[in-house]
Amino acid sequence: MKRFFTSESVTEGHPDKVCDNISDAILDELLKQDPNTRAAVECCAAYNTLMITGEVTTRASVDYEQIARSVIQRIGYYAGDFAYDKCKILTLIHGQSLGAGDQGMMFGYACRETEELMPLPIVLAHKLAFRLAQVRKEKIVDYLRPDGKTQVTVEYDGKTPVRVDTVVISAQHNTKVSQERIYADMKKLVVEAVIPADLLDENTKYFINPTGRFEIGGPEGDSGLTGRKIVVDTYGGRAPHGGGSFSGKDPTKVDRSATYMARYICKNVVDAGLADEMELQVAYAIGVARPVSVFVDTFGTGKLPDDEIAEIVKKEFDLRPAAIIAKLGLRRPIYAETASYGHFGRDSYPWEQTDRSDLKKYL
Numbered sequence: 001m002k003r004f005f006t007s008e009s010v011t012e013g014h015p016d017k018v019c020d021n022i023s024d025a026i027l028d029e030l031l032k033q034d035p036n037t038r039a040a041v042e043c044c045a046a047y048n049t050l051m052i053t054g055e056v057t058t059r060a061s062v063d064y065e066q067i068a069r070s071v072i073q074r075i076g077y078y079a080g081d082f083a084y085d086k087c088k089i090l091t092l093i094h095g096q097s098l099g100a101g102d103q104g105m106m107f108g109y110a111c112r113e114t115e116e117l118m119p120l121p122i123v124l125a126h127k128l129a130f131r132l133a134q135v136r137k138e139k140i141v142d143y144l145r146p147d148g149k150t151q152v153t154v155e156y157d158g159k160t161p162v163r164v165d166t167v168v169i170s171a172q173h174n175t176k177v178s179q180e181r182i183y184a185d186m187k188k189l190v191v192e193a194v195i196p197a198d199l200l201d202e203n204t205k206y207f208i209n210p211t212g213r214f215e216i217g218g219p220e221g222d223s224g225l226t227g228r229k230i231v232v233d234t235y236g237g238r239a240p241h242g243g244g245s246f247s248g249k250d251p252t253k254v255d256r257s258a259t260y261m262a263r264y265i266c267k268n269v270v271d272a273g274l275a276d277e278m279e280l281q282v283a284y285a286i287g288v289a290r291p292v293s294v295f296v297d298t299f300g301t302g303k304l305p306d307d308e309i310a311e312i313v314k315k316e317f318d319l320r321p322a323a324i325i326a327k328l329g330l331r332r333p334i335y336a337e338t339a340s341y342g343h344f345g346r347d348s349y350p351w352e353q354t355d356r357s358d359l360k361k362y363l
Contacts, residue, residue: 004165006153007121007236009129012075012340013146013172013217015224019043020339021075022052022068023226023248028333029067031250033060035331041093041248042226043068045219048081049088054248057095065089076136076146082219102254105283105293108262109239110270112277113161116345116352117267120161122236124152126341127194132171135189143182145172147217152195159277166205167191172217173209183208233343234259239279247339251330254284254321258291260351261324263344265317267352272359274309276301282319289320303363312362 010017023041030037037058044051050072052064073084081087110117128150136144151168154161169186186208192200218224227245231237244255251257266278275298282291296302296310304312318327325331328350338349346352 001158003156004153005119005121005156005238006151006166007119007125007238008149008151008168009122009125009232009236009341010150010229011129011133011146011148013077013133013148014229015045015147015219015222016226016228017224017340018072018075018077018219019045019050019224019226020229020247021336022050022071023054024335024339025067025071026052026062026064027248027250028336029062030056030058030060031331031335032333033062034058037250038252039248039250040253043248044223044225045082046223047220048086049090050082050219051090051092053092055095056093064091064093077218080218080220087219103284103286104244104255105242105281106244106254106258106262107234107240107242108259108264108266108278108280108282109235110263110266110278111238112270114345117270118345119235119238121152121154122232122238122342123345124154124164124195125150125236126345128152128167128169128190130341131190131194132169132186135185140189141185143174143177145174145215145217147172147214147221161199163201164195164199164204166207167195168207168210170209170211170214172214175215179209179212233338235344240281242281246343247335251325251328252321257321257324257328257330258282258284258319260328260330260343260349261317261319264328264351264353265313268354268356268359269309269313271354272357273363274298274303274312274359278302278309280313284321289322291319294319312359316356316359 022043026041039056041054069084113120114123132148149170153166155163155165246256249256262280266280277299279297281295283293285292294310296306
């Protein structure tokens with residue numbers, strides 16, 4: 001059965017990702033000085049102004065404005081009203097309640113489509129977005145600006161990806177370059193440098209800056225918010241999302257830590273051969289350490305019934321927040337890297353390790 005699935009990604013210069021990057025850079029500096037920091041830092045960026053808001057309880061002493069300007073500079077906003085040394089920055093931070101707790105549901109997912117055990121559309125979309133930034137930063141071309149979006153549609157034969165049907169790239173650029181050059185460069189230097197040739201064919205469609213000129217981007221072109229790209233951050237829409245964002249939150253927030261743990265569990269269950277595809281939902285109640293529910297769906301690929309795999313998950317993995325933090329080593333400044341190009345699919349993250357081969361004992 002032929003079917004199509006699409007996922008998108010954005011560059012670090014996208015206004016929402018600017019905010020995610022600042023929030024996680026602040027969190028990393030807080031955790032570097034005080035691993036017991038409690039924080040939920042959120043940013044809003046619009047035109048020439050950045051507002052840093054949220055709740056922080058910590059022994060650390062950080063310069064929020066300096067961190068924000070450093071991130072904006074690293075991303076590449078050197079000119080315009082949102083330039084790193086020109087934009088206005090407002091800081092509205094207050095202490096955080098230490099006893100509130102949290103509730104909600106979190107999802108994990110893994111499949112055998114790629115070596116990362118991630119869905120192919122989001123893997124390719126992230127690689128295109130990363131390459132778009134790389135081409136700009138390494139000055140392979142001299143006209144690109146930080147903002148950009150990518151989108152990939154993959155054709156499947158049943159559950160097997162067989163080809164890339166459509167590629168969409170929107171790249172911010174200067175006023176001098178022609179649309180013809182952008183199209184030719186992006187196709188050669190970005191698309192063909194990233195997507196394997198055997199996935200592209202004469203019927204693959206390319207839409208490069210399909211709306212025309214893209215000269216005004218970033219917060220000058222559209223407002224940005226921390227935590228607004230949650231589908232980009234996870235599985236590109238292949239798996240559900242509980243709704244909670246990640247960036248700027250310390251690991252005591254299960255929105256972040258339990259979602260990371262759910263990915264770790266799914267990846268290890270699939271890697272161990274108990275299933276070829278797995279979705280996991282865990283749900284928490286305020287003030288209750290253990291999940292109130294654990295749900296598994298292997299979409300018919302499980303070597304055991306889904307309810308048995310759910311029982312294995314509860315037996316083999318400690319899903320209490322403190323245990324998750326300890327297992328994955330989450331009280332460290334490791335979050336800035338996650339703010340762009342996805343929280344899953346890169347081996348440098350502790351929740352991406354496949355170190356539970358002992359699960360094969362259940363086969």
